Amino acid sequence: MENEKAVNKGIFEAEVLSNQQIRQCYYRLNLQFDAKGSRLFENVAPGQFSELDLSNVSLPETSMIPIHLRDTSAKQILLRRPFSFSDIVVSPLTEGCCVKAEILYCVLGPATVRMMSLKCDDRISVLGPLGKGFMVPDGLKxxxxxxxxxxxxxxxxxxxxxxxxxxxxxxxxxxxxxxxxxxxxxxxxxxxxxxxxxxxxxxxxxxxxxxxxxxxxxxxxxxxxxxxxxxxxxxxxxxxxxxxxxxxxxxxxxxxxxxxxxxxxxVSMERMMACGIGLCQSCAVEVKKNSDTEYQLCCKNGPVFNAEDVVFEEE
Amino acid sequence: MEQNSNLKVDFAGLTLASPVITASGTCGYADELAEFMDVSRLGAITTKSISLEPRKGNPTPRIVETNSGMLNAIGLANMGLQRFQDEIIPVLQSLDTKIFVNLAGKTIDEYVKVAQTLAHSDAIDGFELNISCPNVKKGGITFGTDPKLIKEITSAVKDVCLSKPLMVKLTPTVTDISMTAAAAVEAGADALSLVNTFTAMVIDVQKRKPVLANRTGGLSGPAIKPIAVYLVNKVYNEVARDAGIPILGMGGIRTVSDALEFIIAGATAVGIGTATFVYPDTTKNIIDGLATYCKNEGISNITELIGCLE
Structure with a gap:
């Protein structure tokens, strides 16, 4: 069967250009997307995100792992991890692999600990672009x-x-x-x-x-x-x-x-999620509907929502 | 369209293009999946659970990752029968694959009403009776652990399925799964699907509270695979083979060899779930791999492998 729906997301590979510590637990990862990824991300909206497969990335040397994360970082990774971008640069003059992406991350668990060891030329699987990003209204001054x-x-x-x-x-x-x-x-x-x-x-x-x-x-x-x-x-x-x-x-x-x-x-919301594409139903966000509320999915209906629609979970 | 004749299987009277089926609750209504693969190569799609009334599902967090697995407690979130009929059936109708609808409810009567209504739809090829969801207070697993209740609900739903096959999904959280399997078969089940997730818990040691809002969830993923293979083999040997009832085997399948293990253990078809969350095209890769395996091993049809465990 031919899929009539326009394909707007996919699985592709990204090559690591650099992975630098900004300060303490904060890092900046720069990626070069392959031709497929570049095509998919050409018109990405800010706030749209991606899911990275970090399951094959090895742990850094123990001495590199923050002490408070040494115990938990031994846990194996199965699921992808969602990341938004701090920038996506499209070079119009470059054919094929024309998209470079920047991810800022904080080392706080077994997946981000593994990300510390990513180095130039490493390749990772990316799923994206996902969700609905920020919408810039016409006439915004x-x-x-x-x-x-x-x-x-x-x-x-x-x-x-x-x-x-x-x-x-x-x-x-x-x-x-x-x-x-x-x-x-x-x-x-x-x-x-x-x-x-x-x-x-x-x-x-x-x-x-x-x-x-x-x-x-x-x-x-x-x-x-x-x-x-x-x-x-x-x-x-x-x-x-x-x-x-x-x-x-x-x-x-x-x-x-x-x-x-x-x-x-x-507002751009965050939830624990597995698939990022609306399959697992785990990333529920409570949203007002008529006089009641319903759950929508952070990955698919969001992550950006109109603030007045959201029922926030405040502790 | 690429089809592999060596993968065609008969499953409870339905001819499936391949023995690979998406597991309930892991493929939405297939529209999401169609962006990643040609769904006509699937044996079938199992929809997420449909109940008579809409269900919001559980509060978050609804999932947590474990070593080689994950816990989920979605709580059968779904739009209810009416919207399913209005909005989803037209979508399913356009898909060139078989469709199993997964049935959920709080009472036997609710299951019956959903099955009765949907049995008249041409878009639907069969039903999967969810009596094994660990994440809801009423219905679900409370039916699936009691052979007497299994018989009651299976025969009540079977009565209204018309000619569509009824598959009963079993929980592994019982002392002897062959007893629950036999109860379903005696009451008229046309197929068995096993296993559903294992009830489990993850604790946040800082807060000293369970991570999931529902406290417990269902464990799925590679962590459960060896147990699931064992249980499929047990049900095949003790119930299904002699009764001539096919098994949809599932639990942690991620690779071609995982799928083959289940078939060799006695499954006629295999369900793929959690792996789809990581690689949405997992089913495609498994279908390709099964076809290659048959070719390399000189097997004219994959059914030759069912239950061939020495």
Missing amino acids: QAILVAGGMGSPPVLHLANHLKQHHPDCEVIAFVGAKSIESFPFTVRIGNAKNLVLEEFERIGIPSHIATDDGSAGYHGFVTDNVRHWLENNPVDPASSAVFACGPEPMLAGTARVAKDFNLPCQ
């Missing part, structure tokens, strides 16, 4: 990006995308983390307590930092920082939007702030 900790990569991807494809749109980024040590970015210390996130600075996007412990920037949650800024900098709800990714309580907080200022808000 101002984008307010809100990122928390390891939720930051797809927000950076969106920032890169907006700079390239929507040059008239003013972009401002709010980035929060537990402390000065826990930003998954290249951080430069500027004036007293002032952090500069080079990834945003490079593309001319001002970033406002918040830390839970006050070790850098605004002392408090990133959501409170966004609220203060909006109180002092009125924006036009008709041509502005909020885009957020991070821990669920942060997304819930961002959704509240956006609602208070009548701003449309898209």
